[in-house]
Amino acid sequence: MAGTALQRRLTWLTAQVRDNRSESPSVHRLVLDVPGWPGHRAGQHVVVRLTAEDGYTAQRSYSLASPPEEPDLHLLVARLDGGEVSPYLTDELRADDQVELRGPIGGFFVWSAAADRRDAQEGRRPVQLVAGGSGVAPFAAMLDHHRRTGSPTRLRLLYSASTQEEILARDVLGPETTVTLTRGVPAGWSGEAGRIDADMLRRRTFPPDEDPRIFVCGATMFAEAVSSSLLDLGHSPSSIRIERYGSSGEPS
Amino acid sequence: MTEPAGPSDTTAARRLDGNAAAGALADLFAVDVTTARSRCPSCGKTSMLGAHHLYADAPALVLRCPHCTDVVLRYATQQGRILLDLRARLLTIPAPAPANESNGA
Incomplete structure (x- = not known):
């Protein structure tokens, strides 16, 4: 660190x-x-x-x-x-x-291209982002930062939105992003469907043997469910950073 | 557009992360302590304060150990005073970086 x-x-x-x-x-x-x-x-x-x-x-x-x-x-x-x-x-x-x-x-839930350049060992670990709803906000900053700095760090985002209309920050979502829709998919949808579970995480995120740094952001229940699935898949607790924003979505 | 809450466990649903206490703790500490490792006074395990469980809707901000859920830190403001009840046995805080590296851009 x-x-x-x-x-x-x-x-x-x-x-x-x-x-x-x-x-x-x-x-x-x-x-x-x-x-x-x-x-x-x-x-x-x-x-x-x-x-x-x-x-x-x-x-x-x-x-x-x-x-x-x-x-x-x-x-x-x-x-x-x-x-x-x-x-x-x-x-x-x-x-x-x-x-x-x-x-x-807050210095806990951050990713910085410059820090990865300074710490080559840490920088070799890929970065896995998992977002629920408006929990994608900090990851929009990270994706844009990643792109603008031309960072070599491997980075992926798995993003759960309710409907196609509710997908946020579309301008920064690229091929590193997988979107899953939880309340029905439109015709011709090529992404995932349904809530994020262990099976989807296994298919769409960096596996434990790549030792990813994992960031999870979303409503409290979403973050709890995702982090417990990640632990079940074999990721270590210390590799997972969580930002829950409460059940109401209006943290004080 | 939050995900619909699952079976309601009200305690779990109120839970936030120590990271969300960073703003309040910044009133007190010269460095960001959410990346400090804290040793739990109860179970002796260490984890970063940002990874602790935060209950922000109590009269105080209450940080609990993510391993044993015992109280590690309480923080409140009252009549112009800050009240800090720091029970953590040992805080290991990353030394400040040079000022010109404070922004990771």
Whole structure:
């Protein structure tokens, strides 16, 4: 593992909304300009803070879906009916509006091409990503980072979406990605169908003898099911890093 | 568009990862401790704090050992104070890298 970095004091930064567009029927893509952004690594997250007129505040964590090479920050925000924060972010926020955020946060769930260059032994291990729903956000950053740096690290993504319309970050999904649809496939669909299980993992991901570094991101129950299947296949617990985002999808 | 939850185990469904506590812990530590290895005071096994189980909906953030589920760290803010109950027996923290390598880009 590469040495950790000294953290800057995490202060609240003011982000200006450049764009807020529909990414899928249930998810919006927020594009933010953040003056003073110190840079990030693919996989890190930010905390977004909303403050009401009466001073009440609510905070939520979101993974950065854009790579370090991209100056704007992209968030993929799933709209949760009855949610305290996400309906505001998806429905109310307009270009030129401002939100507060702090970050980048977390050095555990990250992949960096530069770290693989520094640590040749680690860099030889392939990287396996497994996403459920909007859990693909940090992996969109990793795939884009991988492509833009021309990294030689072997990388694959197995991505579970509910329907074809709900596939996110299509612009960065390439031949390294296998998509499985859990609620029916359209005519002519060439990907997988159904929930990710041990059999699909065996067919579509790096096997244990290649000693992959595995990242799993999705709702808590999804992450639990995938990680337990991975252990059944013979992957070691220390090779699996998990980012669960809770049953509601709105981690606090 | 989360996956539909399976048979509801409410404790499991509330579980997050130590990684999600990184923001709060950054208020306190000069380095990112989610990549620090922590030895459990109860079972003695070590794992990274980011891989611990996090329960964020309790009055405090509660980090539990992923092996034996015993409490390793509690963190709360109260009336302008930070309360830290650190029970981990030993934290092994990667030494900071030079500042010019802080961004892996």
